[in-house]
Amino acid sequence: MKLYYYDHCPFCVRAKMVAGYKQVPVEYIVLLNDDSETCMRLVHKKQVPILEFDDGSAMVESLDIAHKFDEIGEKSRVVSPATDIQKKVTDELSEVSSDINALLFPRNVKASLPEFATKSAIEYFQGKKEKNLGKSFDQAMAETAEHKKKVEDKLATLSFHPDNTNENLSWDDVMIFPTLRNLTIVKDIKMPQRLQDYVKHISALTGIQLYYDRAL
Incomplete structure (x- = not known):
C-alpha cells in the first residue's frame, strides 16, 4: 500500500x-503541491490523502x-472511541481559523x-492560499503578532x-492533534503546558514529527 x-x-x-500508531506497513509518498496528474490518475480529482492498494485501486x-x-493494523493497539470534547475543541479552534491560516x-x-x-x-499553493486569506503571504507574515495573539488567547482557554x-x-x-501540531511551525507560539505536553505525547505515540526545529 502507498499513502x-x-x-x-x-x-x-x-x-x-x-497508520503510525497501528503499525501499518505502508509506503509514504509526498506529492508536490502542484502535482494534479498523480491525483487524477488515482482518484480523478486533486485531493489528498490518497491510499493506493496493491491491486491499483485507491481511496x-x-x-x-x-x-x-x-481495521487492518495491529489489533492490540486500540483507538479509543470519540467523545463530545472533539466537536467542542474543533469548534473553538474554528473561531480563530482565519488567524491560524494566516500564521501557517x-x-x-x-x-x-x-x-x-x-x-x-x-x-x-501561494496563488490559491493568498486568495483564501484575502492578503499576500508577506502581509500575513508582517501581521504575525496580531494573528499569534488571537490564537494564543484561544489556546489559553x-x-x-x-x-x-x-x-x-x-x-x-x-481530530484535535493535527491543528495543534501544525501550530508548532510558528516560532515561540505560547501553548499551555498541558497542550505542549500533549503534542509531544501524541507525536511520540504516532511518529508524527513536530515542527519546532523549523519554526519561523
Whole structure:
C-alpha cells in the first residue's frame, strides 16, 4: 500500500496518525503541491490523502483512510472511541481559523517542506492560499503578532485537558492533534503546558514529527 500526502495537510496527518500508531506497513509518498496528474490518475480529482492498494485501486477521505488503517493494523493497539470534547475543541479552534491560516500558510512554503520542493509547487499553493486569506503571504507574515495573539488567547482557554499518560490513541486525538501540531511551525507560539505536553505525547505515540526545529 502507498499513502500519498502533503506534510502540512491536517487531513493527511489524521491518516498518518492511525497508520503510525497501528503499525501499518505502508509506503509514504509526498506529492508536490502542484502535482494534479498523480491525483487524477488515482482518484480523478486533486485531493489528498490518497491510499493506493496493491491491486491499483485507491481511496480518499482522511477519516475513511484512518478507519481502514484501524481495521487492518495491529489489533492490540486500540483507538479509543470519540467523545463530545472533539466537536467542542474543533469548534473553538474554528473561531480563530482565519488567524491560524494566516500564521501557517506563508510558513508552510518557507519551512522547506517536501511538497514545496519546486518553484512551481510554491507558486501554485501561494496563488490559491493568498486568495483564501484575502492578503499576500508577506502581509500575513508582517501581521504575525496580531494573528499569534488571537490564537494564543484561544489556546489559553481551550476546553481540552488531555490525559498525557494515556498510551491509547483516541478518535478525539485524530481530530484535535493535527491543528495543534501544525501550530508548532510558528516560532515561540505560547501553548499551555498541558497542550505542549500533549503534542509531544501524541507525536511520540504516532511518529508524527513536530515542527519546532523549523519554526519561523
